[in-house]
Amino acid sequence: MSSRLGGLLPALPALLLLFFFFLFPVVRMLGYSVEGGSFEWYAKALGQGLYLQVFWNTFEIALFVTVICLLLGYPLGFLLATTTPGWATLGFIFVLLPLWTSVLVRTYAWMVLLGRNGVFNRLLMQGGVIADPLPLLNNFNGVLIGMVHVLLPYMVLPIYGAVRRVDPALVSAAQGLGASNARIFRRVYLPLTLPGIFAGAVIVFVLSLGFYITPALLGGGRVIMLAVMIEQEVHQTLNWPFAAALSASLLVVTLAVYAAAQRFTRAGADT
């Protein structure tokens, strides 16, 4: 027994760090939400229309972002997995470069592009396409565009992996039997890459729920997501119990989505 536990020894320093600076502070903070043994802050968070609206906004945006990422990410992942190695390397660079570029840099760039006097509106107006600037920033559209840009690579990578695992012999067989491209996609690729789609969708959805930088900057104070509201409660209102109740709700939802996804994947793997 002691020799088996010896394998745990190298993990000890990291575990201490995670305990004292991750688990303990999070539990301590969440504890504020039930201070005095009452659930009034949860009642406020989940019972008042204003705050319920923020929960709904957050879900709605996360859902939109996930669907758009899927629609854009599938073709990209598919192409990367089925092209020649040379093109795939180049293609990967252009997926990873944005992924590792600071979210702040990219968000700033979108402000430059989408603003009232931004690049898009100027070009469209100079071209005579529109007379008045389009509202692309400080609203739902802006947040959506910025978040899709940040999260798209997280969708592309698992889909790429799933398409790579499809046995080319299956595709050849389908072709040999006279199936059209559309049919091969629907009957071979789609069912076989479903786990990859699912994995990507879960990652994107879960990350969307806790997003802060993009909604804070591109939402212009009009699109309030949960993380933005938590930040305001701590920094501006100094209402720790309420911030803690909101955090607990966000955490529960995040972990629930994640756990459900894991269970679903495992059930799929068993069959």
Added chain:
Amino acid sequence: MSRRALVVACAVIYFFLMLPLLVVFPISLSSAAYMQFPPPGLSWQWYERYLDDPQWIDATIRSLYVGAATAILALALGVPLAFSLVRGRFPGRWLLDRIALAPLIVPTIILSISVYGLFAKLKLIGEWYGLVIAHTVLALPFVVLVMAAGLRDFDRALEQAAEGLGASRLRTLFRVTLPLLRPNLVSAALLAFISSFDELVVALFLAGPNMTLPKKMFDNILMEIDPTIAAVSVMQILLVSVVLVLIGRFGRGLSGSAR
């Protein structure tokens, strides 16, 4: 859908992905004081303004050493942790696995305010090492993922050979195992560095008056959008490109873990 339609669709999607990275280049070289596109003329003034402003330079230097310290600490803690996770045979290993990757799943805003609450009590707000500790928590999962991928593919016959020839376990570790894992170590270190160098949300709470580069950028974006930010952005994009090239050249373990 034909192959050509797929390629065209992907070209459009790539345009969308690269557009924000490309647009900051011309704007950073603009001679105009406010946003104008295309720029009316070229100048280096925004780069000069960045280099001449002690606040920007301070923030940059702070981000560099916080990033470096984070990379060192994350490796020092994460590499042994990865060894435990891959090679250890003890009860509750699955739980350890979950805990090690939890900082990736728990929203950063929750970690930030939690650590902020604790550090405010401990008077650690504004201390650079407080930031390093919090950034290490966030960087640890990257190190664990990259190192675990390398360890799983590792040929243990090489270690057995070294030990069979009389090398001690420690000598085997430092002369055989770690050198062979060097590409993973390089990737892990660079990823940990970049994750800290770019990190904003934790810094927003813990940095106090001592700006990091992302926090300084955030404040500037909120107050005035002038092309200095574009110049800073260009330099960040170039830095990340260099790091990615280094990972491609000397690193391993990211694409390995995706496969």
